[in-house]
Amino acid sequence: MEITVDGVAVQATPGEMLIEACERSGTYIPRFCYHSRMSPVGMCRMCLVEVDTGRGFALQPSCMVPVSEGMKVSTESEVTKKAQDGVLEFLLINHPLDCPVCDKGGECPLQDQTMAYGPGETRFVEEKRHFAKPIAISETVYLDRERCILCDRCTRFADEVAGDALIQFMGRGNHTEVNTFPDEPFASYFSGNTVQICPVGALTAAPYRFKARPWDLTETLSTAWVDSVGARVAVQASRNRVLRVLGADADAVNWGWLTDKERFGFEALNSAERLTAPMLRDAAGGGVSEWQEAGWGEALDRIAGAVGAVPPERVAVLGGARLTNEAQYMWAKLAKGVIGTDNVDAQLGDGLDPAVVLGLPRATIDDACRPGGTVVLIGPDPKEELGTLYLRLRHGIVNDGVKLIEVTPCETGLSHLAQHSLRPRPGTAAQLVSALVAAAVGDGFEAGSTGVDRSEIEAAAQCLAEADDGVTAVLGRASLAEGAEVVEAAAMELSALPSVRFLPALRRGNVMGALEAGLAPELLPGRVRLDGVEDEGSLAEAWPRRPAAAGLDAASVLRAAARGDIDVLVLVGADPLNDFIDRDLAYRGLRGASLVAAVDMFLNDSATLAAEIVLAAAGPTECDGTFTNLEGRVSPMSRKVTPPGTSRPDWMIAADLAERLKPGSTEGLDSPQAIRAELARVSSVHSSLTEQALQENPVEGVLLAGAGATGKAGGWRRSGRPTMGRSPVGRTEPATGPAGREDLPEPPPDGAFLLVATRTMYDDGTMLRHCPSSQGLAPAASARINPADLDRSSLGEGAAVRVVSDFGHIEATLTADRGVPAGSLRVHWLAPGSPANSLIAAGTDVTAVEVEAR
């Protein structure tokens, strides 16, 4: 439709607000309360313009007026200017003139408006409104109520977007203030967004307070690295130091929002405890010597020497999800194409079979969130693990009629919004999904030992059956105490439904990039099976060799190492002691390997335990490359600062080792761009990843082949067996098919519980330990059981207990939790001092635990 803005005809989209239509056509209307990602409230009145819809011009807030055909708008009339000047003056009369000491100075919309259009002097001789100066409304966020102009952005965000209505308007009229309830801080995983969207300097975040001036900062667009959503960010630095990370508005991904972990995670990169150079020590004979700084040549020679001296199958590489796509490809090439070992795994027992993840039809975030769609969550709590995905899903459910069916062992952050929450007993998810699918297509079903009522299954199945617009499954590991096979089998069952698509919800950073690059056993770059590659072709040309035999996954690598069958174990950004699902096996594996080398930014617990060589790696803001998010969307990561000391990018370390082992094998691969070109050449999946495509989609990124509903994906068959693309990878059916399983877990014996281990947003991981703003945010270890179970127990709420399994124990505080079904016990993964992986043995589908007083 057409509207007239200041006499000029302009095209507008039906339904959009006037303020948007004007902005797109080049007329910026000043605003403070309006934010394109939140519902308009029309409160600040700054965007008043004269609008004529046929009955003469009248002042209207352009953020509240939808465009209509023939609408005439005057943004520069005298009446408009007078109204806007009036509002600006009203906003300023009680606003402190402390711009020189305000963090917002220089990037403050109120300051900008005032400088551009404001009066030279004030007519306000009265005393300004006073509040106590900044109050901490959370561990990280400070609020200066004198600066606040009550635009409702932060409060609206907290309530509407994050669902954490912990900050509110308090009081009334001229005494209105934003505040929290006494002793209930704004403890939201998303609190930092309020600082970013505050149009004045009322909200500031501790990591940036008084650190810099906007005009001193330079900025680059990049991608957040702490989880697999790949939220787009703007990384800002001054004097070679990252000082701030802001959310960038990628329509397909994060809409400008970030979790606080994504936003403040950069603090770890500035930590004084970063590794700055290679270090060596001698760990022969059980005792260890002190770490000694070493030159790169010496350290690399030592690793290359050790690798070159043993057969390829006695070398293993664990980790790599932290790396860029380019570094992942180089490590895959080093391990598989140069060394010749297939003992490579980027997942540490906490992921899923790549055949399932890469082989099932894929969905994008937009697919999952499309209005009226249906989402089945067989995976982790998005709020805890994939925060920005949680915000998108939440928006879809609350605003766009998305229906959520949860198949999770415990309550999640979305449960209160879910249409149906099914809580299968640990180990029985596949059986439940099988019943659900059968019920949805009208077949008979058995609820069996899932612990879920028939009626609940029927109700959820009804919802599934009505999902004529297709179903998106968000698929991942809800509980790390439950075997991956359980989830894989559930996925297979669900894939029997027509038009179901899968959005992988594996948390770990660039894990999807790692799988696509071949950092998994039996896999080569581009979803090609080890045994599916031909002897001729681009890969054969680019790689000197290929592994002779299928290799081991992380658990098998650690088992082999524990047996003494691994001589060189390279940890690339991996901390098996904390991250692998079986702490005891991790310990034995690390101890059993002859030489452990670690490539990392910090000396993590595993390296401290067992490594003899550590190589200092550059961080995510210190090297260029790309990132593949859970959708298969590739977006750039950009170097903003130089790495500390002599730290090197991971791709360079791999290249250096490869050159030592096979001179010439990395010829020409001297930049991420060159590596990307080779990746696109050898992998059909990456063929769309051209420099041009990346440049043309700087914000949204580029979807890899096979990603999303629009991409080319593997099909599905009624039998539930996924078929792969051109060269199928992995096993074509799970090791343990759910239908054929006879060993479904029994309810636990009296007094025992089935263990559920879930991740939390904040935990005792290495990176978070080095972020000052997340200090103390990791929840303390708790053993959470249903209140009914607690009532039956001789122990009381808050009792200090020991949670004991057949494999180990941890200490925790006994806590009643309605979100945990009776018979289950939930612990937080990697709680400080109580690592849950002490309780779990790799290869077991379920873990029974008991609780005893200590």
Added chain:
Amino acid sequence: MDQQMAVNGYIAHAPGYVHNDGPKLITSRFTHDDSFTLARYEATGGYEGLRAALETTPAAVHDEVRAATLLGRGGAGFPAGVKWGFLPPGKHPYYLVVNGDESEPGTYKDRLLMERDPHQLIEGCLIACYALGLQQCFLYVRGEMALAQERIAAALNEAYEAGYVGRGICGTDFSVDIVMAWGAGAYIVGEETALIESLEGRRGMPRLKPPYFPAAVGLYGQPTIVNNVETLSNLPWMMVNGAEAYRRYGSESSPGTRMFAVSGHLRRPGVYEVEHGVTTFRELIYGDNFCQGIRDGHELKMFIPGGGSAPWFFAEHLDLPLEARPVGAAGSMLGSGAIVIMDDTTDAVKAAWRVVKFFARESCGKCTPCREGTTWLEQILRRILDGEGRPSDIDLLLDIGDNISPGPYPVAAHNGQEAVPFPPRQTTICPLGPSAVAPVVSTIRRFRHEYEAKITRRDPIPIEVVPVGASQ
């Protein structure tokens, strides 16, 4: 004072109500001490209107109300029958919300209707629900009106017990619950969308328009009729006597009677039931049947014709009829039936300040011009009263007014233009902000010299102290 004492701390009789000789459509029971009981109500024709309605069709009841041209008594004066017609067909459930949050300065009639004749209001609610298919009724009483709450709660309990409210009313298939809700002290909640917010358990801040009428999107997003207490209290009489009879009172365009609270410097201030549209301000203020004139020895200086939000009137407006259109054309509004009379002892600046202070205190804070502007106006006026005024303050007051309520209205004060069409334009969300401008513009326009005198003398002007407790 002793004769005001009563059980449970309440004053027992209806203070201020004057039962004169004139038609009594809605205050007919006010003279009875037990007017609020079901026994008295039934003995005086109570619930006959409901029975009459139940014997006809809902559509016929609606037609009757439409034919009677029952104008809303909350302030805007919109015809209730037309408002009822805005309900979008088929979007059930519809709700009825009764606006008993009477708080407009000078307004004082809904409280009496709730305290003295709660069953009449309940019956009115039932008739409206029946006519429109409203499936639940929420009766929102102002928080500070403890006695009104008590009388309504008691009346509802009686009415439920007697089968007038709830399931199967009077043995028919008509079923509706009436639930009393009550506020907690916020003037703005009298605005219908703010009232709905409050009823949803939120801060009572007006909603943005569009949608313009709760009839389309109201309580819980459903079509909702919001009617004033007095409006609904007219329905029982109307159902018993018919629209035809109703139209015999008042004027052609404003039929029936209205309650007016007339306060201030009068011989007999009081709440009167007055024929709508035919009585003039002069009759009401000076008539023997009404207020009997300005208190002895004084002259009228100015008066507020329609509650604190209304621009002020002067002697030349006395012959206007009590009817919305002519009052609006003369630059003010009839509003909520509150007339405040100020005699020649009144300090115009101080009186304006007090009304502005009210609006500043009651601003909800949602939109900038009202939140900041009303407070600023109040501060400037206070400063002038304190002898700290500056010559530029008068223009500043008018310009702030122009930034809240832009256009001819504040500007008129500059050029001496008299009648400015009402309501004014606004940069605000709701009319509260412009309401604070009204007294400033009214007084500067007429009594600029009083402002100037205070500013130039730069010392507080002693105002004539009203003898406290003087006979009224």
Added chain:
Amino acid sequence: MTLSPANEALAAEIISWFPRSRSALIPLLHLAQEQDGYLTDDAMRHIGELVGATPAEVKGTAGFYEMFRFEPVGTYMINVCTNISCLLWGGEELLHHAAESLGVEVGGTTDDGMITLEEAECIAACTEAPCLQVNYRYRGRVTHDDFDRLVDDLRASRLDIPRHGALSAVRQSIPAERLAGVIPPEQAREAPVWLGRNDVEVAG
């Protein structure tokens, strides 16, 4: 203090009358204020749980309304109106007299904890100016002497006025068999049965 069991039962009944429990928020806050004389943090938390709101939402809503108090107040709250109609008959002077004779600032509470003095906006008794309320019970045409006598009576407990927080002495109650039933908005519904009488009547 959280709501007492008796008040919690009352709260449940009130909540049951509304299509959405949040609508009961203000009535429940009054209940808490009646119980404790003001709103304690515990009560606000408790009410938040009952109606499904965060404590911040409860306090944010409560703070919008002037009657809700977050600190203890006197047994009796005296609200003296000084709005326009009362101003004309000495409301301001009455307030000053009250402050002076009680020995408190406006907004303050007497040392004995008996009386809190507040300036009120129009309380709808304009013809009875100057007027005031004691715990929301009206007094009209109050002279300075009347005020002093009132205070004496309050201090001597000669008046039958419940302490601050209690409003109506009668509560609405709906007998279960008389309840027509709550009509929640999300429950897509046909027109109520009686509205269909149109057709019947027209046909007949």
